[in-house]
Amino acid sequence: MKLKHSILIFAAATALTFSSCYYDSEEELYPGTAGGNCDTTAVSFSATIQPILAANCNSCHNATVANGGVVTDNYDALMNPVNAGVFHKAINHLPGAVPMPFNGQKLPPCELMKINAWINQGALDN
Ligand code: HEC
Numbered sequence: 001m002k003l004k005h006s007i008l009i010f011a012a013a014t015a016l017t018f019s020s021c022y023y024d025s026e027e028e029l030y031p032g033t034a035g036g037n038c039d040t041t042a043v044s045f046s047a048t049i050q051p052i053l054a055a056n057c058n059s060c061h062n063a064t065v066a067n068g069g070v071v072t073d074n075y076d077a078l079m080n081p082v083n084a085g086v087f088h089k090a091i092n093h094l095p096g097a098v099p100m101p102f103n104g105q106k107l108p109p110c111e112l113m114k115i116n117a118w119i120n121q122g123a124l125d126n
Contacts, residue, residue, distance in 0.1 A: 038110035040117035044126040045075060049118050052111050053078075056101050068098065075125045082123050091115060 043049070053072045059065075061072040070087075071077035081087035089097035093106055106112065118124075 038113050040113050043114045043118045043121070045118065045124060046126065048114050052107065052115065056107060060102060067102070079123070082119065088116070088119055 057072040060067045061070045063071060063073070070081050078087070081090070086097045089095070090100040091107060091112060093099040099106075101107070107115070
């Protein structure tokens with residue numbers, strides 16, 4: 001009887017643990033515009049990534065003004081920081097890179113998720 005009880009408690013605790021993991025999902029952490037309805041399945045460089053970079057990065061990272069030696073307004077040049085890993089660290093505000101946009105807020109969660117998805121899919125010129 002006692003053993004049955006502890007098994008039940010263990011099962012309940014396990015269920016609770018797992019359900020709380022669900023609660024910490026990206027959708028719950030970033031509601032609304034953010035992660036909730038963020039479609040990261042059909043990202044491409046030209047349709048998804050370029051517009052985000054144009055709006056947030058290119059003014060400081062182009063052929064004329066290349067802060068930190070980084071150029072974000074063309075694919076080939078962008079591959080340098082992408083392949084070095086510093087692009088991913090900078091936009092996600094991870095240790096090892098100056099956080100970008102410079103002196104600004106992180107990009108909105110859905111934009112970040114799309115860029116991260118694009119990187120994970122091989123950072124293709126598509
Ligand atoms: C207002 C200007 C400005 C904007 C906007 C900006 N950057 Fe930067 N960026 C800089 C400066 C300045 C540096 C050099 C920082 C340093 O070395 O201290 C830099 C450096 C970087 C680096 C190299 C970081 C490192 O640690 O070596 C990357 C990668 C980068 N930027 C990417 C981006 C991306 C991606 C965006 C858009 C999301 C962006 N930047 C927006 C000014 C800007």
